[in-house]
Amino acid sequence: KPGDIGTRLLLARVLFESGQVEDAKAAIREALQIAPSNTEARAMLDALGEHDSGGSLPPSSERSN
16 A cells, blocks of 8 residues: 555565665655654664664564554
């Protein structure tokens, strides 16, 4: 679904795990355009900003605002 934040965040995780960090960031930014206050998306984007030296994404939450 176009406005489904949970799906976008799942896509971001899959992209990240496959080494496509920039695409993962783009998916998270799209989620934040839909729901700017989504804390999970913000935490993921913060974690990816630190990823340049081998970071990881925070655990997924059950809820996606």
